[in-house]
Amino acid sequence: MQQGLKEKAIQLLKDGTVDRVLGWKTGEFFYDLTPAVFRTPEEVEKDFVFSVFSGANLSKYLIAESRKGGKVAAFLKPCDTYSFQQLLKEHRILRENVYVVGVQCDGTCDIEKIKAAGCEGVTAVREEGESLVAETLYGEKTIAKKDALLERCTVCKSHKLVVFDELIGEQGEEQDAGRFAEVEKLEKMTPEERYGFWRGELSRCIRCNACRNVCPACSCEKCIFDNPDSGARNKAAADSFEENMFHIIRAFHVAARCTDCGECSRVCPQHIPLHLLNRKFIKDIDELYGEYQAGADMDTKPPLMDFDKGDCEPSVVYKRGGEKA
Amino acid sequence: MQVNGEFQPTIVAFCCNWCSYAGADLSGTNRLQYPANVKIIRIPCSCRLNPLFILRAFQRGADGVILCGCHPGDCHYTTGNYYARRRMTLLFSMLDYLGIEKERTRVEWVSAAEGGKFAATMNEFVQTVTKLGPNRRLEDLRCSKD
Numbered sequence: 001m002q003q004g005l006k007e008k009a010i011q012l013l014k015d016g017t018v019d020r021v022l023g024w025k026t027g028e029f030f031y032d033l034t035p036a037v038f039r040t041p042e043e044v045e046k047d048f049v050f051s052v053f054s055g056a057n058l059s060k061y062l063i064a065e066s067r068k069g070g071k072v073a074a075f076l077k078p079c080d081t082y083s084f085q086q087l088l089k090e091h092r093i094l095r096e097n098v099y100v101v102g103v104q105c106d107g108t109c110d111i112e113k114i115k116a117a118g119c120e121g122v123t124a125v126r127e128e129g130e131s132l133v134a135e136t137l138y139g140e141k142t143i144a145k146k147d148a149l150l151e152r153c154t155v156c157k158s159h160k161l162v163v164f165d166e167l168i169g170e171q172g173e174e175q176d177a178g179r180f181a182e183v184e185k186l187e188k189m190t191p192e193e194r195y196g197f198w199r200g201e202l203s204r205c206i207r208c209n210a211c212r213n214v215c216p217a218c219s220c221e222k223c224i225f226d227n228p229d230s231g232a233r234n235k236a237a238a239d240s241f242e243e244n245m246f247h248i249i250r251a252f253h254v255a256a257r258c259t260d261c262g263e264c265s266r267v268c269p270q271h272i273p274l275h276l277l278n279r280k281f282i283k284d285i286d287e288l289y290g291e292y293q294a295g296a297d298m299d300t301k302p303p304l305m306d307f308d309k310g311d312c313e314p315s316v317v318y319k320r321g322g323e324k325a
Numbered sequence: 326m327q328v329n330g331e332f333q334p335t336i337v338a339f340c341c342n343w344c345s346y347a348g349a350d351l352s353g354t355n356r357l358q359y360p361a362n363v364k365i366i367r368i369p370c371s372c373r374l375n376p377l378f379i380l381r382a383f384q385r386g387a388d389g390v391i392l393c394g395c396h397p398g399d400c401h402y403t404t405g406n407y408y409a410r411r412r413m414t415l416l417f418s419m420l421d422y423l424g425i426e427k428e429r430t431r432v433e434w435v436s437a438a439e440g441g442k443f444a445a446t447m448n449e450f451v452q453t454v455t456k457l458g459p460n461r462r463l464e465d466l467r468c469s470k471d
Contacts, residue, residue, distance in 0.1 A: 186422065192424065193424070194423065195424025197424070239467065241384055241466075244423065245380045245384070248380065248423065249380070252376050277419070289411065304408075304415075307407035307410070309397065309398065311414075314410060314413040314432040316414060317414065318428070
């Protein structure tokens with residue numbers, strides 16, 4: 001796969017279709033792939049990497065890249081194309097300056113899960129069919145790829161690429177892999193248990209703002225959390241209220257625009273399951289206002305910018321799920 | 326807030342200028358009583374209520390927050406309350422999901438002619454929140470006055 005992408009990038013640069021390519025290169029560690037812009041075929045040959053760790057969603061970078069003049073090619077996986085289309089819908093990306101190369105994907109992996117599977121001192125990981133071979137300081141170890149997938153990939157919502165100029169691999173289909181199962185589990189708990197669960201998770205937040213930085217939906221050019229005078233830019237969360245408020249409002253700001261790409265949870269250094277907040281909104285919207293997938297098309301109205309005279313009353317929340325909900 | 330050793334909740338009521346705010350006025354001129362715990366904040370339309378305002382009210386010491394707006398279909402700006410209805414439904418559901426008592430938040434539609442409904446709603450809401458006790462799950466200790 002990597003060779004195919006490399007050749008495509010080099011070809012696009014050589015024939016002048018684009019003058020930059022947005023892809024991934026190795027960061028601090030081999031599993032830490034960071035988005036990077038390549039300007040020459042030589043750079044691509046040297047640094048371009050595509051592997052099971054190419055999880056980073058490149059669509060957000062196109063907001064800035066598409067405005068720098070010239071044309072940029074970007075490699076987007078199926079879930080990334082949803083974010084891309086959502087940004088197009090919001091007029092954030094200049095479509096004419098972007099050449100989208102769709103890449104079919106069979107899941108990206110989480111290094112923490114590989115480590116947890118008993119691989120210590122991992123120096124490289126390669127794919128061999130359905131399994132991953134981890135080269136470690138103590139020899140090679142093989143684990144099943146499905147055990148090392150990122151959470152979002154285990155419940156992948158779609159293999160369909162909703163927008164592309166060119167496709168590498170096969171076009172796929174939307175699927176239902178039960179991504180709301182975790183949310184349902186939480187809904188079945190008592191309020192006390194839920195409160196305990198979320199305090200345990202959110203109290204780990206160090207307010208590094210990684211979830212904000214990576215989120216394609218959370219892409220204002222000016223943000224209150226960058227303003228040192230706002231009083232809201234605490235480096236470490238001051239108390240439980242701050243943690244709750246930050247995450248409720250973060251999730252609310254992207255409600256109905258979140259495509260559930262799962263980047264927030266992937267980048268969280270404290271491993272807080274932030275996608276569970278976003279998914280709760282998606283699930284509520286699906287149940288109360290009809291199924292809606294952000295980024296799936298260009299013409300439907302987002303549920304929070306729309307209404308129906310027959311909408312349920314907010315009191316529906318008190319009735320739902322009986323005593324326990 | 327503790328008064329003579331007894332818990333007295335602080336309730337913030339966001340009232341739409343065109344209906345509930347006048348409804349509150351009407352209940353006053355009709356000599357209908359509602360508890361003094363209710364602090365009314367006038368907003369131009371129920372859809373002016375940013376979800377952040379509700380959290381902010383809890384932070385600054387509210388034990389319950391209620392939003393009163395025009396009945397659906399009667400909005401002064403035609404459609405504002407329809408948007409507010411969707412937003413509040415999602416926000417309340419999220420607060421419940423985080424384990425915060427759902428009875429602390431409420432939306433009621435009160436027209437300018439419904440002074441009686443306003444007083445009754447407030448009486449009932451204050452009772453409910455008194456039973457729940459002080460807001461502990463969404464409080465900010467830095468803002469605490471106790």
